[in-house]
Amino acid sequence: MTDQAKTQKIQKINGVRGMNDLLPADAAQWTHLEHVLRDLTRAYGYEFLRTPIVEATAVFQRGIGEVTDIVEKEMYSFEDRLNGEQLTLRPEGTAAVVRSVVENNLLYEGPKRLWYTGPMFRHERPQRGRYRQFHQFGIEAMGFAGPDIDAEIILMGQRLWDELGLKGVRLEINSLGQAPERAEHRAALVTYFEKNKEQLDEDSQRRLLTNPLRILDSKNPAMQDLIEGAPKLLDFLGEESLKHFEAVQALLKANNIPCKINPRLVRGLDYYNLTVFEWITEELGAQGTIAGGGRYDPLIERMGGKAAPACGWAMGMERVLELMKVSGSLPEPQAQCDAFVIHQGGETLTAAMIIAERLRNAGIDVILFCPPDGQSASFKSQMKKADASGAAYAVIIGPDELAQNEAQLKDLRSTGVQKAVALDGVVDAVIDAIVGSTE
Ligand code: HAM
Numbered sequence: 001m002t003d004q005a006k007t008q009k010i011q012k013i014n015g016v017r018g019m020n021d022l023l024p025a026d027a028a029q030w031t032h033l034e035h036v037l038r039d040l041t042r043a044y045g046y047e048f049l050r051t052p053i054v055e056a057t058a059v060f061q062r063g064i065g066e067v068t069d070i071v072e073k074e075m076y077s078f079e080d081r082l083n084g085e086q087l088t089l090r091p092e093g094t095a096a097v098v099r100s101v102v103e104n105n106l107l108y109e110g111p112k113r114l115w116y117t118g119p120m121f122r123h124e125r126p127q128r129g130r131y132r133q134f135h136q137f138g139i140e141a142m143g144f145a146g147p148d149i150d151a152e153i154i155l156m157g158q159r160l161w162d163e164l165g166l167k168g169v170r171l172e173i174n175s176l177g178q179a180p181e182r183a184e185h186r187a188a189l190v191t192y193f194e195k196n197k198e199q200l201d202e203d204s205q206r207r208l209l210t211n212p213l214r215i216l217d218s219k220n221p222a223m224q225d226l227i228e229g230a231p232k233l234l235d236f237l238g239e240e241s242l243k244h245f246e247a248v249q250a251l252l253k254a255n256n257i258p259c260k261i262n263p264r265l266v267r268g269l270d271y272y273n274l275t276v277f278e279w280i281t282e283e284l285g286a287q288g289t290i291a292g293g294g295r296y297d298p299l300i301e302r303m304g305g306k307a308a309p310a311c312g313w314a315m316g317m318e319r320v321l322e323l324m325k326v327s328g329s330l331p332e333p334q335a336q337c338d339a340f341v342i343h344q345g346g347e348t349l350t351a352a353m354i355i356a357e358r359l360r361n362a363g364i365d366v367i368l369f370c371p372p373d374g375q376s377a378s379f380k381s382q383m384k385k386a387d388a389s390g391a392a393y394a395v396i397i398g399p400d401e402l403a404q405n406e407a408q409l410k411d412l413r414s415t416g417v418q419k420a421v422a423l424d425g426v427v428d429a430v431i432d433a434i435v436g437s438t439e
Pocket of ligand 1: 314
């Protein structure tokens with residue numbers, strides 16, 4: 001069989017649906033976002049924590065709650081092939097961070113402000129802004145009970161949107177109170193929904209018995225009027241919960257952060273109490289929530305740690321990058337390098353490689369031309385490559401230049417001027433040119 005026939009027979013293997021490659025053309029945007037996030041966490045004294053992508057399934061069952069979409073329908077779970085342990089690709093960061101904090105006794109010396117980033121996995125139906133592998137940036141402040149930290153983490157979000165130049169992001173906020181308040185509200189909800197049972201869809205009928213609060217989360221258009229008329233949790237809050245909620249709002253107001261109280265905001269995870277919030281935009285279609293979070297005081301104890309209050313939020317990085325695109329605030333594409341080194345093979349390649357290394361020693365980013373066929377390429381095609389690389393300068397070492405112990409230095413962007421430079425002086429000449437062009 002000829003090579004051509006062989007390649008025709010071999011089928012290509014595609015990536016998994018809903019799990020995307022980060023292609024080189026988009027890499028600079030991600031790097032930019034990551035830099036802004038690092039600066040943000042430093043500005044507020046948050047420390048980096050990395051947990052594994054795989055955790056025991058129980059971390060999420062217990063952390064997020066059994067009767068949630070994530071745990072019921074969306075987790076990538078599997079059995080360890082040797083010991084049969086139930087494992088899961090993390091669908092979110094909070095439960096895993098709490099697992100790590102408890103296991104490593106990180107609150108031993110007092111409260112902690114933590115941040116993390118990385119891929120998360122949910123088996124949802126892929127569409128714009130909703131993927132099966134997506135990336136979150138999240139912060140978790142642990143060991144702080146007061147409304148000050150709720151306000152601080154919200155201020156961090158607002159600062160981030162401003163820094164990234166996002167337009168049209170609104171903050172919605174609610175309080176889920178404490179467990180006894182939710183129990184009273186739950187009883188009232190069950191009575192209300194039972195009275196109107198025929199209007200509930202199948203999912204909600206099931207949830208009426210297991211987790212009626214989740215019914216408020218339903219996006220089913222046929223149930224919206226019914227949900228609108230349901231008893232509101234805010235009306236069941238006691239004095240302490242109300243005081244906390246009002247204090248958070250007062251701090252936000254004092255910092256000029258507008259927010260809208262949304263009594264139907266319940267979040268899709270079961271660990272929350274008191275303050276919950278989401279940042280939402282209309283610019284991205286159906287998947288308009290770019291970030292969400294809240295207080296989750298019961299979780300650390302529920303995961304086996306010594307009881308400690310906590311709160312945090314996480315954002316979807318793909319959604320935020322998409323909104324940056326819509327807002328016109330993505331960074332300009334950057335040049336791949338400062339200098340592109342051109343040669344004609346043989347001894348000129350040897351000289352070019354040495355010069356390229358010297359330039360890199362001086363902190364200059366360099367692409368050395370390597371001919372695709374391993375032989376040589378015309379001067380013209382190399383100049384085209386140099387131009388496409390975005391380099392500001394081309395360093396040209398042909399046989400004539402080498403014979404003179406020289407290189408040609410060509411300005412590719414501003415003046416187009418080309419001049420001969422001694423080989424020993426190439427590094428200084430490129431530095432002078434770069435410094436000169438930025439003065
Ligand atoms: P979450 O609301 O499930 O919260 O997710 C946070 C953000 O992740 C969402 O607002 C959204 O931007 C993004 N996201 C979620 N699912 C997908 C998906 N399938 N595709 C793309 N983006 C997605 C949490 O995960 C909590 N752990 C947040 C938290 C931290 N609460 C307290 N601390």
